[in-house]
Amino acid sequence: MNVRVLVKYWRTILIVAEMNIRQQMTDGFILFTVLFQPIIIALLGLWMLKDKGVDAAMFVVVGSGLTGLWSSLLFISGGSINAERWSGTLESLVAVPTPFEVIVFGKNLANVIQSLVSMVLGYFIAVWVFGYSLTIQQPLLFFHSVILSVIAFISFGLIIAPVFVMNPGVRAWQNAMEFPVYVLCGFLFPVALLPGWTTPVSYLLPPYWAAVALHGTSTGGATVNETLFAWGMMALFSLIDLLIASRLFKIMLYKARADATLGME
Amino acid sequence: MKTFTNNLRLFWQGALLSYVALFHWMRPIQYAASKILMPLAQMFFFVYLGTYATSADNRSFYIVGNALQIAAVSGIYGMTMSIGGDRDNGTLGYIFGTPANRLVVFMGRAFMNIMDGALGVVIAFFWGVVLMGLDLSNTNIGALALIILITTISTCGLGLLMGCLALITVNVMFVNNFVYFMLLIFSGANIPLADLPAWIRAISYALPLTRGITAARSLVGGASLAEIAPLLWGELGVGLAYFVLGYFLFTVFEVVAKRRGTLEVF
Numbered sequence: 001m002n003v004r005v006l007v008k009y010w011r012t013i014l015i016v017a018e019m020n021i022r023q024q025m026t027d028g029f030i031l032f033t034v035l036f037q038p039i040i041i042a043l044l045g046l047w048m049l050k051d052k053g054v055d056a057a058m059f060v061v062v063g064s065g066l067t068g069l070w071s072s073l074l075f076i077s078g079g080s081i082n083a084e085r086w087s088g089t090l091e092s093l094v095a096v097p098t099p100f101e102v103i104v105f106g107k108n109l110a111n112v113i114q115s116l117v118s119m120v121l122g123y124f125i126a127v128w129v130f131g132y133s134l135t136i137q138q139p140l141l142f143f144h145s146v147i148l149s150v151i152a153f154i155s156f157g158l159i160i161a162p163v164f165v166m167n168p169g170v171r172a173w174q175n176a177m178e179f180p181v182y183v184l185c186g187f188l189f190p191v192a193l194l195p196g197w198t199t200p201v202s203y204l205l206p207p208y209w210a211a212v213a214l215h216g217t218s219t220g221g222a223t224v225n226e227t228l229f230a231w232g233m234m235a236l237f238s239l240i241d242l243l244i245a246s247r248l249f250k251i252m253l254y255k256a257r258a259d260a261t262l263g264m265e
Numbered sequence: 266m267k268t269f270t271n272n273l274r275l276f277w278q279g280a281l282l283s284y285v286a287l288f289h290w291m292r293p294i295q296y297a298a299s300k301i302l303m304p305l306a307q308m309f310f311f312v313y314l315g316t317y318a319t320s321a322d323n324r325s326f327y328i329v330g331n332a333l334q335i336a337a338v339s340g341i342y343g344m345t346m347s348i349g350g351d352r353d354n355g356t357l358g359y360i361f362g363t364p365a366n367r368l369v370v371f372m373g374r375a376f377m378n379i380m381d382g383a384l385g386v387v388i389a390f391f392w393g394v395v396l397m398g399l400d401l402s403n404t405n406i407g408a409l410a411l412i413i414l415i416t417t418i419s420t421c422g423l424g425l426l427m428g429c430l431a432l433i434t435v436n437v438m439f440v441n442n443f444v445y446f447m448l449l450i451f452s453g454a455n456i457p458l459a460d461l462p463a464w465i466r467a468i469s470y471a472l473p474l475t476r477g478i479t480a481a482r483s484l485v486g487g488a489s490l491a492e493i494a495p496l497l498w499g500e501l502g503v504g505l506a507y508f509v510l511g512y513f514l515f516t517v518f519e520v521v522a523k524r525r526g527t528l529e530v531f
Contacts, residue, residue: 044450179306
């Protein structure tokens with residue numbers, strides 16, 4: 001999938017995202033993953049870091065939102081194709097003229113947007129419950145960081161979904177993949193605390209660069225150059241992810257058609 | 266005697282089969298990942314967060330708390346899915362249709378999850394010692410094993426209650442996840458109980474894990490079994506209370522579901 005396809009089908013993406021949000025509002029598991037879990041982590045983090053001041057509070061608000069983004073990507077976006085399979089709608093979606101990856105892109109967009117709500121709720125918890133006066137230090141840079149993070153997360157999700165479909169064994173590792181990314185990407189504490197050998201692994205994860213940009217711009221702890229570098233890395237990873245996803249979707253759909261296993265687990 | 270033998274067989278078969286069924290979708294390597302990698306990652310996350318929040322000197326506080334918290338993985342998720350899974354898989358009607366002793370069926374569901382949960386905590390402590398530098402040189406290991414067992418039993422008691430709720434709600438995973446994550450706050454695994462407001466502390470002491478974690482921390486700090494015995498009795502009492510409540514609800518739901526014809530209605 002290339003950027004041209006996304007531009008061409010932007011209305012489809014938005015409609016898929018809207019439908020997905022409406023549908024997911026009644027699913028307890030999804031609501032917990034995108035809203036309640038990040039809020040509980042925010043409460044926990046704010047309580048644990050209450051002696052560290054305002055910057056730490058902002059770090060927790062943004063970091064807990066990022067945990068929601070990653071968990072929704074892992075559990076919901078990762079299962080977005082299988083969810084259609086279970087509903088019996090996968091064949092219809094594959095058969096329509098709109099490229100299938102565009103539809104999954106829209107579904108991922110919905111998940112990511114929903115998760116961002118948890119960041120806003122975390123902010124209000126920090127302000128109302130803990131009495132912090134939180135201000136985003138670089139609002140314009142933060143806004144752009146959010147946009148790029150959304151794209152980076154969605155693109156990463158486009159790889160996860162077909163991988164999980166083609167390798168059911170990998171999907172069973174989902175539970176074990178949640179917290180390592182929280183740790184390696186420095187969502188709630190700096191990765192500098194981790195052993196040095198883990199740092200290159202962090203650099204390879206798009207959520208890490210999202211965390212760098214969002215934490216840096218919200219607390220004012222990053223220079224403009226550092227933020228621009230993080231943006232560049234997110235853009236680079238997004239492009240690479242989209243290219244890989246495009247190939248994976250082709251392989252997945254060809255295999256499913258050739259083996260006649262589209263609707264089967 | 267024959268009844269006893271039958272019940273024993275029912276207990277063991279029920280324990281074994283429900284446990285096999287619970288993990289039928291996993292391969293051994295994936296099961297190992299869920300027992301080894303997941304607890305390790307969760308512990309790392311909270312231990313790093315805790316030491317970042319306070320200081321590295323408090324490492325053992327977070328390691329012990331989060332190692333015991335792993336009991337809730339089997340205690341809450343495992344137990345709920347063992348019981349609620351019967352409804353999802355359409356086998357609940359058969360269970361209610363048999364003359365089998367309900368208490369034995371109920372306890373059979375819990376047994377393997379208790380063993381599995383205790384194993385998970387032992388693995389977590391192993392990681393704590395090997396990778397995070399937890400010092401158990403002053404610890405009575407036998408007493409620690411007792412704490413692990415009792416805490417796992419009490420957590421499974423809460424899990425049984427949750428499992429009963431799974432019989433009447435479709436949002437089982439929401440309830441499970443909510444309880445599991447709230448335990449991270451309320452059990453004192455990550456926040457000292459003294460720092461919590463009184464009303465939260467009151468809830469904490471009505472939940473499993475709280476006393477077990479406090480006892481384990483005291484034991485690792487050099488306390489004797491006699492000193493922590495009251496906490497262990499309290500932990501056991503809380504767990505048994507949840508078991509009794511869970512069993513009571515199980516029997517009530519059975520009667521109500523049969524009367525209303527809603528046994529497998531979602």
